[in-house]
Amino acid sequence: MQSSACILSQKRKERFVPGPVRSKPCFRCEKAKLSGREKEEARERRQGGHCRLASDLYVSPDTAFLVAPLLPPLRSSSRFPDFDQGGSMHSTNLLLEEPIRMVSILEPSKPSFFPAMTKIVGTLGPKSRSVEVISACLKAGMSVARFDFSWGDIGYHQETLENLKVAVKGTKKLCAVMLDTVGPELQVVNKSEKAILLEADASVILTPDQEKEASSELLPINFTGLSKAVTPGDTIFMGQYLFTGSETTSVWLEVSELKGDDVVCTIKNSATLAGSLFTLHVSQLHISLPTLTEADKKAISTWGVRNKIDFLSLSYTRHAEDVREAREFLSKLGDLSQTQIFAKIESVEGLTHFDEILQEADGIILSRGNLGIDLPPEKVFLFQKAAVYKCNMAGKPAVVTRVVDSMTDNLRPTRAEATDVANAILDGSDAILLGAETLRGLYPVETISTVGRICYEVSLQLNKNGWLKFIVKTLLSPEGNIKRSLPLDLYGYNILQAEKVFNQDLYFKKTVKYVGEPMTHLESIASSAVRAAIKVKASIIICFTSSGRAARLIAKYRPTMPVLSVVVPRLKTNQLRWSFSGAFEARQSLIVRGLFPMLADPRHPAESTGASNESVLKVALDHGKASGLIKSHDRVVICQKVGDASVVKIIELED
Ligand SMILES: Nc1ncnc2c1ncn2[C@@H]1O[C@H](COP(=O)(O)OP(=O)(O)OP(=O)(O)O)[C@@H](O)[C@H]1O
Ligand SMILES: CC(=O)C(=O)O
Ligand SMILES: [K+]
Ligand SMILES: [Mg+2]
Structure with missing residues (x-):
């Protein structure tokens, strides 16, 4: 596992390695005790040698073959605890393989009801x-x-x-x-909202006295502890960057002197600050505010x-x-x-x-x-x-x-x-x-x-590739040279999937491996639903949920198709009154990749018992059809509870 601290401690003086730069394990990681799983992964890495490493990093087998001998061998005595995970988070899920037809990039995406998942x-x-x-x-x-x-x-x-x-x-x-x-945001308070002109090389004082009027010489701030927190030579970044998105309204200051609670600074670049509020940022400083x-x-x-x-x-x-x-x-x-x-x-x-x-x-x-x-x-x-x-x-x-x-x-x-x-x-x-x-x-x-x-x-x-719909297959000669590209249906050997940008398969396996065993029942069901949906090329997954947990777990496995998260309200009480749950759970899925919530009518049964009765599933399917997500003969994967058992079902729609 890449430790957060190691992002900061890595030195850039790395030996040149073709492709992604391999970082030295940081002091902390090297010291870290390996768990059972990490040990196993380290062993696998050693056994895998460079070819496995190369095929992990490089996408097409032919480039992997070319690149592998160039990679330095893995030292069996040294551990790279963050490398396997590091490699996976960098590029192994992304497979933009050659040969993509460059002109195909220009083809406008066909209007479709397929939604943006992000x-x-x-x-x-x-x-x-x-x-x-x-x-x-x-x-x-x-x-x-x-x-x-x-x-x-x-x-x-x-x-x-x-x-x-x-x-x-x-x-x-x-x-x-x-x-x-x-x-704990540091702010300059400019009550009069007059524009303030700051000129390079001039001095300006930051004071905690908020009663004072802001000017080119004096800037009142909302924090008393600044003079105790900074030392001369520190740089302070100030401006409206965070609000305007523009860097030209920002100023760099250098602390030159501390006078009681005041901080005297030298202005490093000229700028005019307009508005009532500017934020201050002192690099890597702890602000003693809650x-x-x-x-x-x-x-x-x-x-x-x-x-x-x-x-x-x-x-x-x-x-x-x-x-x-x-x-x-x-x-x-x-x-x-x-x-x-x-x-x-x-x-x-x-x-x-x-x-x-x-x-x-x-x-x-x-x-x-x-x-x-x-x-x-x-x-x-x-x-x-x-x-x-x-x-x-x-x-x-x-x-x-x-x-x-x-x-x-x-x-x-x-x-x-x-x-x-x-x-x-x-x-x-x-x-x-x-x-x-x-x-x-x-x-x-x-x-x-x-x-x-x-x-x-x-x-x-991602979806297109998940479906392998428009995939062009490249034929390789026995020597491994690319001969020509032909449509998928025509030939059946040596496949290189083109136009593929995300390796769902690999992502799925890594996620499963990361969780380890035994997996909770619910996660096992949720991941199986995603697997099944991809295997049967389902148009959508429908997930029944009350707490939202099942839907979130499905999203975790990054299905390439939308997930209709059918939130079934539950009656709850706080001793004073009865109410239905569900609204929070439905809205909270609006920030999760691939989840599209629908609040079910709690009076409906999950599934129809007779031809005429309205069921949650029927409403969900109708909703999917009306929004264009599903059509006749499509396959739909359903994750729900039947009695006490959680099940994954695959249905094929009729006309
Ligand atoms: N109203 C429902 N009808 C049918 N199946 C449901 C319903 N609500 C949840 N499920 C299914 O129950 C399993 C548990 O999911 P989840 O934890 O999201 O639901 P929950 O009802 O909040 O759970 P719990 O029973 O643990 O409180 C999943 O397989 C989910 O699809
Ligand atoms: C949004 C925000 O606070 C930031 O990007 O810093
Ligand atoms: K904020
Ligand atoms: Mg911020």
């Missing part, structure tokens, strides 16, 4: 709070609305939420609500309770204890005991405690905005791949932020951003979180639809 979280704010814009956002594919309490008051966010409710009714698109806390601040608690216990928030996005989560405390706080707030906590990893401190945080949290937000400042740039990708992989193995949703900053002011993302979105999905992310782009960007709806189209294209490729 979810989009949109932050609602000044440019996205009218009923019209929110409705358009929902239609464009937003399934979770994020309310960022770093700015705006409770009344403002309530107005936006009322509009969201109207939009949900009007569009009939389900949308979950996420409250994003302020947390993760859940008093202001956050107030927002949660008023706005949060009133609106039954589905997700709490816990900013600057630094330890597992932060999550436990938030959970304890939520547990006393009635319905909010059902709210899921998504830990935001946005500092090196959070990264260091990633594993334990993941155990406590319901999901993870890879807050690349802040973390991107805290981490050396060359380490960001490694964090992303490692963190997403760990989330995938834990079966917990991974959400990636800051993907198309430039769309805040532009109709098109940069090519780097467009590729980044697809890569984040291929890495295994469940959802993409849009911040400044929808909050105060000029094109909130276009941003969602552009990101949605990328998600759709990736999902389509």
